[in-house]
Amino acid sequence: MFNELPEVETIRAALSRDIVGKKLKTVAVTTGKTVRRHKTVKDFRELAEGRTIKSIGRLGTNIIFVLDDGSRLVAELGTGGHFQRTKGPKEVKAKHTHVVITLNQGGELRFIDETSKGELFVSPPAPEDRVVEVSKYARLSVGGDGLAIRQAVPELAHLGLDVLEDQVGWDRMAAILRSSDLGVKELLLTPEIMAGLGSLYVDEILYNSGIRHDRISDSLSTIEIRRLHRGITEIIADAIKHHGSSFGPTPFADPDGKQGDFQQSLHVYAREGLPCGQCRAPIERVSVRQVTTYFCPKCQN
Ligand SMILES: [Zn+2]
Numbered sequence: 001m002f003n004e005l006p007e008v009e010t011i012r013a014a015l016s017r018d019i020v021g022k023k024l025k026t027v028a029v030t031t032g033k034t035v036r037r038h039k040t041v042k043d044f045r046e047l048a049e050g051r052t053i054k055s056i057g058r059l060g061t062n063i064i065f066v067l068d069d070g071s072r073l074v075a076e077l078g079t080g081g082h083f084q085r086t087k088g089p090k091e092v093k094a095k096h097t098h099v100v101i102t103l104n105q106g107g108e109l110r111f112i113d114e115t116s117k118g119e120l121f122v123s124p125p126a127p128e129d130r131v132v133e134v135s136k137y138a139r140l141s142v143g144g145d146g147l148a149i150r151q152a153v154p155e156l157a158h159l160g161l162d163v164l165e166d167q168v169g170w171d172r173m174a175a176i177l178r179s180s181d182l183g184v185k186e187l188l189l190t191p192e193i194m195a196g197l198g199s200l201y202v203d204e205i206l207y208n209s210g211i212r213h214d215r216i217s218d219s220l221s222t223i224e225i226r227r228l229h230r231g232i233t234e235i236i237a238d239a240i241k242h243h244g245s246s247f248g249p250t251p252f253a254d255p256d257g258k259q260g261d262f263q264q265s266l267h268v269y270a271r272e273g274l275p276c277g278q279c280r281a282p283i284e285r286v287s288v289r290q291v292t293t294y295f296c297p298k299c300q301n
Contacts, residue, residue, distance in 0.1 A: 001114065001250045003061050003077050005163060005196030006239035006262065011083055012058040014254040015109075018085065023052045023104040024073075031098040034111065037121040037155075047122035048073055048101075059149045060159050060195030070125030072153050075111065079198070081118030083255040084110045109255070123153045132157050137176060137193050141166035160193040163236045170229035177217040177225055184220065184228075185213035185293060197232075200245060200269045203294050205231045207268045212300045213293045238265070268294040 027045045029035055035044040051067040058064060063083075065073040075081065084094065087107045093100075099111040099120055111120060134150045137160040141147060146165035150157040161168055180187050188194050188202045197205075206213055208231040211224055220228065239245065244260035246252045247270070253259050267277055272285040276296040284297050 001082060001252055002079050002198070002200075002248075003081070003252070004198040004201050004244075005061070005236055006201065006242075007244035007252050007260070008058055008061045008063060008077055008196065009164065009240050010243045010254050010260060011077070012056055012063050014256060014258075015063070015083065016056045018255070019103060019106065019109065020053050020055060022106050024048050024050065024067075024101050025104045026102045028100045028102075029098070030100070031116065033116055034098040034113070034118070035120055037119065044120070044122060047071065047124075057145065057149055057165075059146065059153075059156050059162050059165055060191060062153075062156055062159075064149065064153060064156075066152075067122075072123045074121055074123055074153060074155065076119050076121075078113070078115060078118040080115035081111065081113040082253070084112055084257075085255040086110060114250070121155070123155055126152055130154075135160055135192055137161050138166060140168055140172045140176070142169070142172075143167035158192060159195040160191060162195045163197070163232055164240075170226050173229045174222065174225045177220055177228075180217040182217050183214045184211060184217050185291070187217050188232075189291070199291060199293070200266075201235055201239060203269045204267060205235045207296060207300060208235055210300055213295055214288075238262070268296060270294065 027048045029041045032041050035041055038044040051069060054066045054068055056065055061077045063075045067073060085107060094112050096114045097110050097112050101109040103109060132151050132154045134147060134157045138146060138150060144165045144167045146162050149165060185202055188197050209227040211228060239262045242260055242262035244252050245263040246259035247263045251259055268283050271283045271294060273282050276283055276299055279298045281296055281298040283294055285292060285294050
């Protein structure tokens with residue numbers, strides 16, 4: 001199980017269809033670490049219990065439940081957290097179930113996280129005069145809900161651009177790339193610059209754009225930046241259409257257990273030694289500082 005933006009958006013959409021309008025009857029926390037921002041488990045429970053879900057949003061890999069008192073229940077899924085819908089307490093609890101929310105007229109919502117890096121917290125309603133300092137990259141956005149989400153949840157204000165919630169033209173993308181001497185993959189993986197992108201989709205985006213992962217950001221030509229900008233939007237939209245990628249020993253699944261199938265459309269990720277779909281050269285794999293990258297040595301330069 002691993003999450004990037006398309007997987008978390010798939011979870012958000014499924015929950016949105018299913019539990020908006022339902023009330024959080026009881027909240028049971030079995031692992032205190034999961035609600036570590038609150039002083040005690042009881043503090044967290046009291047803020048969430050009895051509230052009704054008005055809508056469900058997302059920013060990066062965070063799912064945001066907007067509650068009826070104006071507060072937000074935020075679930076930072078990280079790379080391994082996910083939700084499971086169950087009919088009730090009789091269903092066997094999966095290993096690493098950290099939080100169980102009982103919904104009125106509608107079973108349970110369980111938060112499961114093998115890595116224990118994910119967390120849940122309640123962000124209180126915003127006072128009217130609050131000014132939230134959002135990240136300098138997010139400020140480049142010219143549309144979408146991203147800025148409003150950061151205003152409502154200051155805990156997420158540091159996050160960089162979200163491909164779906166923030167709108168940025170290729171020219172602003174160019175300004176970001178040209179002001180950085182990071183490798184282009186490293187830049188795209190930095191959550192304070194781009195939120196919700198991970199190694200799988202970045203490798204696919206860079207293949208789609210014909211750009212090598214280790215190119216220095218400010219060396220990209222205008223044409224390459226335009227291709228990269230289009231590649232980011234297209235690959236992420238396509239992956240969402242396919243409900244994310246599911247493979248490996250614990251494949252990604254939405255809260256109802258439904259898997260995605262974008263893994264069938266991958267061109268480079270986890271395809272080491274297999275022929276490139278365009279030029280037939282074997283796909284290569286390199287690891288630098290614990291980040292593994294797959295790429296075509298001929299099509300990407
Ligand atoms: Zn190739």
